[in-house]
Amino acid sequence: xxxxxxxxxxxxxxxxxxxxxxxxxxxxxxxxxxxxxxxxxxxxxxxxxxxxxxxxxxxxxxxxxxxxxxxxxxxxxxxxxxxxxxxxxxxxxxxxxxxxxxxxxxxxxxxxxxxxxxxxxxxxxxxxxxxxxxxxxxxxxxxxxxxxxxxxxxxxxxxxxxxxxxxxxxxxxxxxxxxxxxxxxxxxxxxxxxxxxxxxxxxxxxxxxxxxxxxxxxxxxxxxxxxxxxxxxxxxxxxxxxxxxxxxxxxxxxxxxxxxxxxxxxxxxxxxxxxxxxxxxxxxxxxxxxxxxxxxx
Amino acid sequence: xxxxxxxxxxxxxxxxxxxxxxxxxxxxxxxxxxxxxxxxxxxxxxxxxxxxxxxxxxxxxxxxxxxxxxxxxxxxxxxxxxxxxxxxxxxxxxxxxxxxxxxxxxxxxxxxxxxxxxxxxxxxxxxxxxxxxxxxxxxxxxxxxxxxxxxxxxxxxxxxxxxxxxxxxxxxxxxxxxxxxxxxxxxxxxxxxxxxxxxxxxxxxxxxxxxxxxxxxxxxxxxxxxxxxxxxxxxxxxxxxxxxxxxxxxxxxxxxxxxxxxxxxxxxxxxxxxxxxxxxxxxxxxxxxxxxxxxxxxxxxxxxxxxxxxxxxxxxxxxxxxxxxxxxxxxxxxxxxxxxxxxxxxxxxxxxxxxxxxxxxxxxxxxxxxxxxxxxx
Numbered sequence: 001x002x003x004x005x006x007x008x009x010x011x012x013x014x015x016x017x018x019x020x021x022x023x024x025x026x027x028x029x030x031x032x033x034x035x036x037x038x039x040x041x042x043x044x045x046x047x048x049x050x051x052x053x054x055x056x057x058x059x060x061x062x063x064x065x066x067x068x069x070x071x072x073x074x075x076x077x078x079x080x081x082x083x084x085x086x087x088x089x090x091x092x093x094x095x096x097x098x099x100x101x102x103x104x105x106x107x108x109x110x111x112x113x114x115x116x117x118x119x120x121x122x123x124x125x126x127x128x129x130x131x132x133x134x135x136x137x138x139x140x141x142x143x144x145x146x147x148x149x150x151x152x153x154x155x156x157x158x159x160x161x162x163x164x165x166x167x168x169x170x171x172x173x174x175x176x177x178x179x180x181x182x183x184x185x186x187x188x189x190x191x192x193x194x195x196x197x198x199x200x201x202x203x204x205x206x207x208x209x210x211x212x213x214x215x216x217x218x219x220x221x222x223x224x225x226x227x228x229x230x231x232x233x234x235x236x237x238x239x240x241x242x243x244x245x246x247x248x249x250x251x252x253x254x255x256x257x258x259x260x261x262x263x264x265x266x267x268x269x270x271x272x273x274x275x276x277x278x279x280x281x282x283x284x285x286x287x288x289x290x291x292x293x294x295x296x297x
Numbered sequence: 298x299x300x301x302x303x304x305x306x307x308x309x310x311x312x313x314x315x316x317x318x319x320x321x322x323x324x325x326x327x328x329x330x331x332x333x334x335x336x337x338x339x340x341x342x343x344x345x346x347x348x349x350x351x352x353x354x355x356x357x358x359x360x361x362x363x364x365x366x367x368x369x370x371x372x373x374x375x376x377x378x379x380x381x382x383x384x385x386x387x388x389x390x391x392x393x394x395x396x397x398x399x400x401x402x403x404x405x406x407x408x409x410x411x412x413x414x415x416x417x418x419x420x421x422x423x424x425x426x427x428x429x430x431x432x433x434x435x436x437x438x439x440x441x442x443x444x445x446x447x448x449x450x451x452x453x454x455x456x457x458x459x460x461x462x463x464x465x466x467x468x469x470x471x472x473x474x475x476x477x478x479x480x481x482x483x484x485x486x487x488x489x490x491x492x493x494x495x496x497x498x499x500x501x502x503x504x505x506x507x508x509x510x511x512x513x514x515x516x517x518x519x520x521x522x523x524x525x526x527x528x529x530x531x532x533x534x535x536x537x538x539x540x541x542x543x544x545x546x547x548x549x550x551x552x553x554x555x556x557x558x559x560x561x562x563x564x565x566x567x568x569x570x571x572x573x574x575x576x577x578x579x580x581x582x583x584x585x586x587x588x589x590x591x592x593x594x595x596x597x598x599x600x601x602x603x604x605x606x607x608x609x610x611x612x613x614x615x616x617x618x619x620x621x622x623x624x625x626x627x628x629x630x631x632x633x634x635x636x637x638x639x640x641x642x643x644x645x646x647x648x649x650x651x652x653x654x655x656x657x658x659x660x661x662x663x664x665x666x667x668x669x670x671x672x673x674x
Binding site: 185187188190191192193194195196197198201206209210212 | 344349378384400
């Protein structure tokens with residue numbers, strides 16, 4: 001390679017690196033603050049991990065623990081106190097229950113719908129599909145209130161159902177899967193029919209396996225959106241702390257006697273974020289492997 | 298048994314008529330080819346037999362039972378598709394097993410995990426394995442059983458697709474241009490393999506192709522379809538020698554049949570260019586199309602009232618034969634003449650040649666394109 005080319009490549013990398021830094025910076029702050037003591041956070045000193053001096057934490061003492069228990073290194077304290085103060089495992093479990101239920105039911109609904117819209121000929125199909133597109137345009141917040149009223153009437157406020165039910169029909173999922181199914185050759189479906197499969201068997205045994213890459217993309221959208229959702233759980237979970245999802249749990253660290261103690265708060269945020277990042281990395285690997293349709297032609 | 302009868306089948310998509318009142322009786326164990334140019338409705342007809350498409354009117358009978366209301370999965374037919382349509386996520390073995398699992402297991406036994414508790418499942422699984430092994434040995438794909446379709450070559454996928462159709466021992470095989478995705482050499486090879494397979498299975502084959510060569514080489518009878526109409530249904534030799542109409546004559550045979558403008562005089566004597574056929578047509582006093590196949594014309598040194606001359610525009614050397622594309626003198630026509638290399642190798646482009654016909658081989662068609670017979674006088 002010529003020197004000129006090196007410079008050209010160098011520019012590209014420089015720009016990409018800057019972009020990466022901008023994206024990574026908040027995560028750096030989060031991890032860093034979850035390790036440092038309150039004084040270091042407020043004076044913006046101590047670099048990534050701070051001095052890690054063993055000290056007694058006043059908020060901890062105020063909460064009613066002995067001074068001996070409250071004396072430790074900042075990073076230990078932050079994570080220990082985060083778990084002491086809020087039932088984070090419970091929140092995480094709620095998050096898993098809610099996001100997985102939503103995703104599974106979304107798939108159960110979207111796949112047959114998308115199959116029918118993409119591959120079956122029936123009267124009014126184009127109309128139904130245009131309604132799907134229309135529903136894509138409706139912002140969630142616009143219908144939040146009527147939804148809440150309906151759930152309240154049904155007596156479902158403060159239940160898992162309230163968190164899950166409104167999201168079970170994903171028009172985005174239907175649209176995405178329909179677009180993918182359009183690319184699946186008709187002959188494959190005809191072959192399955194000749195082999196003796198019914199339409200439902202075709203959806204689950206032929207379409208689903210060929211749609212894994214698209215389904216993973218949809219899973220990332222769906223899980224990330226509902227794991228991170230603060231707006232809806234805040235509306236329908238009014239009192240029962242046992243139903244808090246992770247974003248609601250984080251809110252526990254704001255206000256109260258300890259006012260804003262950032263260390264434990266950031267520690268809880270790290271705990272809440274890590275499962276998602278790990279899940280994404282795993283899914284991304286599968287993404288690239290992908291099941292391709294090379295068997296067809 | 299595997300007889301299929303189509304009675305007055307019509308099919309239209311909206312206002313477009315695709316099939317026009319077709320009647321076909323397919324005998325048990327027959328290799329019937331549906332052949333025609335693309336868009337003639339042959340694939341639609343096959344899909345109607347399969348039950349993947351519903352005819353607008355008419356009846357489909359399989360083994361003398363009306364199956365108009367029977368779904369594709371219950372007609373006990375197997376189909377081989379042009380793109381093979383193997384399940385891309387399953388191994389070859391599972392691809393072959395799939396039709397058997399669906400036929401043999403009941404819905405409880407098909408359930409994951411708990412299905413294994415069914416007492417009869419083990420026995421059925423064994424018989425499925427045996428059938429898969431038998432089929433894969435017949436098709437010589439035993440060593441491919443653990444691969445996915447994506448890891449196979451075109452020819453191998455073709456075999457697996459055949460295997461998936463065979464394994465169930467259906468009433469009849471339906472094949473929709475199964476060879477058209479293969480390269481030329483493999484296609485010719487697979488033709489003979491399919492014929493052998495048909496001979497050993499003795500099952501009814503219904504084979505759709507646009508390639509008249511495939512139809513001529515493999516079928517016991519061929520049905521020539523053009524524009525949604527069934528023009529002729531007969532043995533390949535009969536269709537080739539005795540086409541019922543001009544379109545059939547032009548479609549079947551490669552290179553194409555030569556068509557001359559000719560006339561029948563008041564006595565019915567037929568002549569074209571300067572040549573008199575010295576035979577009488579059953580229609581007199583009319584213009585006719587006279588069809589002569591390239592192998593029924595020869596290049597000759599003679600020049601008399603039975604020959605006509607032209608200029609070689611292009612010679613197509615196939616090794617075993619040389620086809621001369623000749624412009625006839627009056628400029629009206631371009632014809633193709635077959636020459637044997639040992640006699641004609643020295644003829645080059647732009648040379649003048651005399652052409653004579655082999656007697657008794659001309660075919661007559663009237664202005665409407667229908668066949669006209671010679672009278673025996």
